[in-house]
Amino acid sequence: MNGPTIYDVARESGFSIKTVSRVINGESGVRPETIDRVERAIKALDYHPNPAAQRLGGGKLPTIGIVVDSIDDPFFGEVIAVVERRAVEMxxxxxxxxxxxxxxxxxxxxxxxxxxxxxxxIVAPFGDDAAARADLPDDVPVVVIDRKCGIEDKDVVRVTDHEGAVEAVRHLVAHGHERIAFLGETAEFTTVQDRLSGYTDALVEAGLAVEPELVETRCWSADVAYPLALAMLAPPDAPTAVFASTPLVGLGVLRALKRLDRQDVALVVFGDFPLAELMTPPTTVVDQRPTPLAHAAFDHLARRLDDAHAPVVETVLPTRLIQRGSGELPPRETS
Amino acid sequence: MNGPTIYDVARESGFSIKTVSRVINGESGVRPETIDRVERAIKALDYHPNPAAQRLGGGKLPTIGIVVDSIDDPFFGEVIAVVERRAVEMxxxxxxxxxxxxxxxxxxxxxxxxxxxxxxxIVAPFGDDAAARADLPDDVPVVVIDRKCGIEDKDVVRVTDHEGAVEAVRHLVAHGHERIAFLGETAEFTTVQDRLSGYTDALVEAGLAVEPELVETRCWSADVAYPLALAMLAPPDAPTAVFASTPLVGLGVLRALKRLDRQDVALVVFGDFPLAELMTPPTTVVDQRPTPLAHAAFDHLARRLDDAHAPVVETVLPTRLIQRGSGELPPRETS
DNA sequence: CTGAAAGCGCTTACAG
DNA sequence: CTGAAAGCGCTTACAG
Known part of the structure; x- marks a missing residue:
């Protein structure tokens, strides 16, 4: 039931277990010929180091941990998928x-x-900045994704939340909208705060008023967003356009629009989602591109695994506006 | 940097490490008072057993492995999410x-x-039956999900693929359709074979002909399904209804319908998917309900962890037809 | 009901 | 460039 151990490889190759260990870990200062013989023995025996023993001996597990809000969120699902693929490669x-x-x-x-x-x-931190910071260990390399949470001593990979929101709202403004609603999650997150400030800035830039009754920041989930969106969009003086700060919120908005049987409300969602192109009209989004984000995060991880003292870097990836139809609707006639 | 060890707990509690080990592993034959004192020491020191040492000592890791087609598939994403939640609980x-x-x-x-x-x-086996069977270990408890692959010596949790398909096609027949297409993945899988045979059986039962040109089994992915669906649905004598064997295939069909600007083709998809209710018309599905499936799989796992020699069981969960609109469309007028 | 010993398969110092 | 020793923190027999 148990496979060969380092002792078997040592015997087979004619060297000590220490030398085998050196070869396994790619340590320098081993004669090429020795490396060759040891590797031959490893192959011959189909030897695989026992991770538990490696760990107990003093090393780390050949394992990457990833912490996200929820695994079945499409955004994080894609991130995990990429990370898993890259991890297996190494x-x-x-x-x-x-x-x-x-x-x-x-x-x-x-x-x-x-x-x-x-x-x-790899961690998508959750909670207020102080808590998020306190949660992260200092003795293990950490790459923070999606949300900065004021973390300065770790590598961070995130997207241009503020600029992406500005672009979204500018886009709506360019299509003639003057009354644009913001629907988002709690303001606990830097991410959403940035998207909200992007919204505000774009309005100010366009010389439009920021109407507090058009700003809804209590959309924790799609289920919560739905009635709030309904309440926002049902009245006769409803806004003509909506900016949704996350795909989950966007889902709530889409449900509300479906319920109201309205296809004339302009909508831009921050974050792409599957089937967005199949909506009626197809949903215009600000794509945060989880795949490049995940690759960047993994690159940082690999770098830091090589050199624990590499300088801390923050990578801010650009978002991309994808015009599909919903964001290009003109303002409807107000009754 | 390192936390307390079993030796610290032994010292703190006044017992030997063996007794502490007994308490940790819930072995019987320890005096209640002893258990109490040891647990108190564990609490006081905030002791957590070192998993690597547990493993190396002869136990298994307190870890569950899950193998699926892809992590960002919504079906498997939901399964993993449930498994993770249940695992953390224990x-x-x-x-x-x-x-x-x-x-x-x-x-x-x-x-x-x-x-x-x-x-x-927990494994969703992949490949032909022989390979799938050969891949699974005999010295570790395994629960097979989603696909049986002819596996008889492991616990299996799957859904009623055949019956679900019959129900879907019957539903379309009941709404007046006589030319119903089948679009699905390769016939390598038992799952899809069952869905295909359900399709065929339902047609025969209704006294309808099985037209080979309406059966497309090469839909490996949404990208492949899309052109195949397009080819199937574009001609003037196209079928009036489609049964898609998986959500991915369904996605390809929906794209094709969007492309053809057709909302009059009846559609039932095997497997629910997010936003199905927001399609135009909303998509009728045969729901395979990943959450109950994942819970059932975890229940089996927990049972087998308790008793490795428990009898092998196969759980077949019922599917559920969710009528949303697309499956209730009448046949369109043929030109 | 409890404990002293040996061992799991590696790694880290430390020698040479 | 290579090796002999000790130790990581548990568990399994085996005693008593």
């Missing part, structure tokens, strides 16, 4: 953990993964 | 692995997880 595997948007659980999940001995962590 | 964590629909990779992924020492595995 012979590592991936431990997933979700926070369920619960700050306490976010903390315990990170703690558990660190205790497990993961080599590195 | 203090275990989750290693994810994707096959990318590649039989070779399916094998190596399972092998890797077993080598890592996971306590149990």
């Amino acid at each position: 012979g590592m595997d991936v431990l997933v953990a979700s926070t369920g948007m619960d700050a306490v659980r976010a903390r315990t999940q990170v703690e558990r993964l660190v205790r497990r001995g993961v080599s590195a962590l | 203090g275990m964590d989750v290693l994810v692995a994707s096959t990318g629909m590649d039989a070779v990779r399916a094998r190596t992924q399972v092998e890797r997880l077993v080598r890592r020492g996971v306590s149990a595995l």
Whole structure:
């Protein structure tokens, strides 16, 4: 039931286990010929190091931990998919953990993964800035994704939240809208705060008033967003356009529009989502492109695994406006 | 940097490490008072057993491995989300692995997880029956999900593929359709074979002809399904209804319908998907309900973790037809 | 009901 | 450039 151990490889190759260990870990200062013989023995025996023993001996597990809001969120699903693929390529595997948007659980999940001995962590922090910062370990490489949360001592990969929101709202303005609603999640997140300030800035830039009754920041989930969107869009003096700060919020808005049987409300959603192109009209989005984001995060991870003291970097990826129809609707005639 | 060990707990509680070990593992034959004192010490020190040491000592890792086609598939995403939540409840964590629909990779992924020492595995097998069977280990509990692949010696949780397909096609027949297309993935899978036979059986039952040119089984992905659906639906004598064997295929069909600007083709998709209700018309589906399936799989896992020799069971969950509009369209007038 | 010993398969110092 | 020793933190037999 158990495979060959380092002792078997040592015997087979004629060297000591220490030398085999050196070869496995790619340490320098081993004669090429020795490396060759050891590798031959490893192949011959189909030897694979025991990760638990590696860890206990003093190393880390060949494992990457990833902590996200929820695994079945399409955005994070794509991120995890990319990370898993890249990890497998380097012979590592991936431990997933979700926070369920619960700050306490976010903390315990990170703690558990660190205790497990993961080599590195990719984390979408959750909670207020202070909590998010406190949750992250200092003895394990961490790459923060999606939200900065005021974290300065870790590598961060995020998108241009502010600029993306500005672009979205400018786009609506350019199509003639003057009364544009903002629907978003709680303002606890830097991300959403940035998107909200982008919204505000774009309005001011266009010389339009920021109407507080058109700003709704309590959309925690699609289910919560739905009635709030309904309330916002049902009245005769409803806004002619909506900017939704996340795909989940956008989903709530789309449900409300369907319910109201309205296809004349302009909509731009921050974050692309599957089937957006199949809506009627197809949904215009600001794409945050999870795949490049995940690749960038993994690149940083690999770099830091190589050199724990590499300088901290923050990568801010550009978003991209994808015009599909809903964002190009003209303002409807107000009754 | 390192937390307390079992020795610290032994010292703190006044017992030996063996007794502490007994308490940790819930072994019987320990005095209640002893248990109490040890647990108190564990709490006081905030002790957590080192998983790598547990594993190396002879146990398994408190870890569940899950192998699926792809992590960003909404169906599997939901399954993984449920499994992760349940696992965390029992203090275990989750290693994810994707096959990318590649039989070779399916094998190596399972092998890797077993080598890592996971306590149990949840696997959506990939490949032909013989390969799928050969891939699964016998020394680790395995629960097979979604596809049976002729596996008889493992717990299996799947849905009523045949009956679900029959119900879908009957539904279309009941709404007056006589020319119903089948679009699906390769016939390599039992799952799709069952859905195809359900389609055929329902047609025969209704006294309708099975027209080979209406059966397309080469839809590997949404991208492949799209042109095939286009080719099937563009001609003037196109079928009036479509049964899509998976959500991915359904997506291809929806794109084709959008492209053809047709809202009068009846459609039932096997497998629910997000935003189905927001299509025009809303998409009628046969829901395979990933959440109950995942819970059932986890229940089996927990049972087998308790008793490795529990009898093998196969759970077949019922599907559910959700009428949303697209499946209730009447046949269009043929030109 | 409890404990002392040996061992799991690696790694880290430390030698030479 | 290579190796012998000790130790990581648990568990499994085996005693008593």
